[in-house]
Amino acid sequence: KIHAIWLRNDFRIQDNPAVWNAYNQAEGDDGELLFFFHLHPDFLSSITQSNDYFFQTLQTFREYLKENNIRLQFLHGDPEKAFKKLLDVKGLASVSYAKDYTPFAKKRDELVTEMLRKKEIDVHACRGNYIHEPFEITKKDGTPYKVYTPYSKQWMQQDKNEIIKLEIEELAALSPQKAYLDKEAVAYFDEQVLPKCKRNWKRLGEEEAQKRMKHFLSGRVDHYDDMRDTPSKAGTSRLSPYLRTGAISARQIEQAIARKQSQTKGAETYIKELAWRDFYAMILHHFPETETKEFQEKFRSLDWNKDEDLLQAWKDGKTGFPIVDAGMRQLNAIGWMHNRLRMITASFLTKDFQIDWREGEAYFREKLIDHDPGSNIGGWQWAGSVGTDAVPYFRVFNPTTQSKRFDKEGEYIKKYVPELKDVPKKYIHEPHTMPESVQKEAGCIIGEDYPDPIVDHSEMRKRAIALYEEAKGD
Ligand code: FAD
Numbered sequence: 001k002i003h004a005i006w007l008r009n010d011f012r013i014q015d016n017p018a019v020w021n022a023y024n025q026a027e028g029d030d031g032e033l034l035f036f037f038h039l040h041p042d043f044l045s046s047i048t049q050s051n052d053y054f055f056q057t058l059q060t061f062r063e064y065l066k067e068n069n070i071r072l073q074f075l076h077g078d079p080e081k082a083f084k085k086l087l088d089v090k091g092l093a094s095v096s097y098a099k100d101y102t103p104f105a106k107k108r109d110e111l112v113t114e115m116l117r118k119k120e121i122d123v124h125a126c127r128g129n130y131i132h133e134p135f136e137i138t139k140k141d142g143t144p145y146k147v148y149t150p151y152s153k154q155w156m157q158q159d160k161n162e163i164i165k166l167e168i169e170e171l172a173a174l175s176p177q178k179a180y181l182d183k184e185a186v187a188y189f190d191e192q193v194l195p196k197c198k199r200n201w202k203r204l205g206e207e208e209a210q211k212r213m214k215h216f217l218s219g220r221v222d223h224y225d226d227m228r229d230t231p232s233k234a235g236t237s238r239l240s241p242y243l244r245t246g247a248i249s250a251r252q253i254e255q256a257i258a259r260k261q262s263q264t265k266g267a268e269t270y271i272k273e274l275a276w277r278d279f280y281a282m283i284l285h286h287f288p289e290t291e292t293k294e295f296q297e298k299f300r301s302l303d304w305n306k307d308e309d310l311l312q313a314w315k316d317g318k319t320g321f322p323i324v325d326a327g328m329r330q331l332n333a334i335g336w337m338h339n340r341l342r343m344i345t346a347s348f349l350t351k352d353f354q355i356d357w358r359e360g361e362a363y364f365r366e367k368l369i370d371h372d373p374g375s376n377i378g379g380w381q382w383a384g385s386v387g388t389d390a391v392p393y394f395r396v397f398n399p400t401t402q403s404k405r406f407d408k409e410g411e412y413i414k415k416y417v418p419e420l421k422d423v424p425k426k427y428i429h430e431p432h433t434m435p436e437s438v439q440k441e442a443g444c445i446i447g448e449d450y451p452d453p454i455v456d457h458s459e460m461r462k463r464a465i466a467l468y469e470e471a472k473g474d
Pocket residue numbers: 228236237238239240241243273274276277278280337338339340342343346364368370371372373375376377379380383
């Protein structure tokens with residue numbers, strides 16, 4: 001009998017419930033394992049920076065399996081057609097996969113499950129990459145939470161799952177090197193997808209994720225609460241791209257922290273961030289309409305600004321607000337942006353430009369190597385004051401104040417906006433206030449080398465508040 005493992009965004013062996021489940025099935029009936037990945041056309045139309053990272057992580061995992069004599073196979077095309085090839089595999093007894101709660105995945109999984117069950121193939125939808133699955137933490141009456149704090153209290157109290165340990169050799173013993181599936185799909189991945197993934201990412205995959213986690217937990221986590229808001233310092237774990245590709249599981253991180261001898265405030269704060277990740281996945285699961293619509297219905301009629309030039313300036317990091325520009329350039333350069341900067345840039349787009357949060361969300365989706373639908377939508381709706389626990393619309397971030405507070409010395413700005421590297425500290429947050437002589441000395445002429453502020457913040461703040469009030473009907 002053959003037991004298939006459908007890998008999706010869980011490129012790891014350790015603590016992988018789908019792999020573990022299929023392994024147990026195969027062990028139980030002397031069966032064989034079949035690892036496969038489905039190349040969905042929706043993800044292949046253009047190889048974004050985000051997909052580039054994803055597919056290269058997939059390839060890293062494939063190579064790791066290969067080194068251990070396990071072949072990763074492929075399906076390609078619309079699910080209805082692609083999965084017929086799986087149904088053709090003689091002896092196919094079960095398919096295991098890790099649950100994914102995005103509207104896209106749920107729809108696809110429903111369809112495929114129906115196809116498989118019709119042919120009497122067992123389908124095992126296993127735990128996803130969360131500490132608590134979206135349906136595990138609910139209010140007493142069984143309805144979902146809509147606010148983070150009470151959710152997180154229950155999240156903290158609930159028992160946590162132990163991680164699953166499995167040796168790759170045990171899997172290899174059950175994985176004959178047979179090409180069960182579509183050879184064309186393999187060729188498609190090798191010839192059409194991989195060659196387009198050209199970015200030189202470093203430290204991909206499961207082993208690197210483990211190293212990074214251990215490094216972070218060996219010291220930095222204890223200072224997380226003090227350091228996490230300083231973008232010029234490596235104060236956060238940078239584990240998000242590994243979580244997104246499933247090179248590490250959230251449980252592995254949580255359990256490693258729980259096993260630490262000293263439980264510091266830093267570690268406590270860090271765990272709460274992992275709870276935010278579960279919270280936003282839960283919100284998207286229970287309120288799938290928030291994928292495209294504001295959680296707060298009263299703001300669904302907001303009359304957003306459609307200025308393409310402003311949007312482009314924001315994307316390019318050319319707004320004349322150094323902290324905003326540095327954030328956007330970090331995103332464009334490395335596919336990751338510090339959380340503080342995600343808040344600042346998202347607030348800037350929605351409040352200072354009054355541009356639709358969906359525009360920003362889509363841009364982040366394309367660029368972020370840690371793109372996670374729940375967290376991205378949640379983060380954008382938070383910053384745009386239209387989400388669950390959103391920042392109130394009248395509390396508009398002042399980019400200059402944020403800059404002075406979180407990048408006091410301008411180190412982060414100078415790293416990502418090189419034209420400002422010789423600007424004196426005094427002017428780094430507002431370079432347009434530099435006298436001409438200082439501009440010359442710093443080799444940065446405002447209006448030529450670096451733009452004047454593209455908007456007047458205090459004016460835009462008033463406009464934003466009026467816009468929200470109009471939508472709300474006050
Ligand atoms: P750490 O500070 O080390 O946190 C550890 C982990 O906790 C993170 O890896 C992440 O999984 C989780 N986490 C931390 N903060 C949050 C948060 N606010 N919401 C949800 N989970 C959190 N995170 C994503 O993983 N993918 C996204 O697409 C994403 N888009 C965002 C968009 C906006 C507008 C905002 C404001 C935030 C977004 N976040 C997103 C949340 C957060 O910015 C990142 O998770 C964090 O910066 C990742 O870096 P890290 O691993 O060093 O985080």
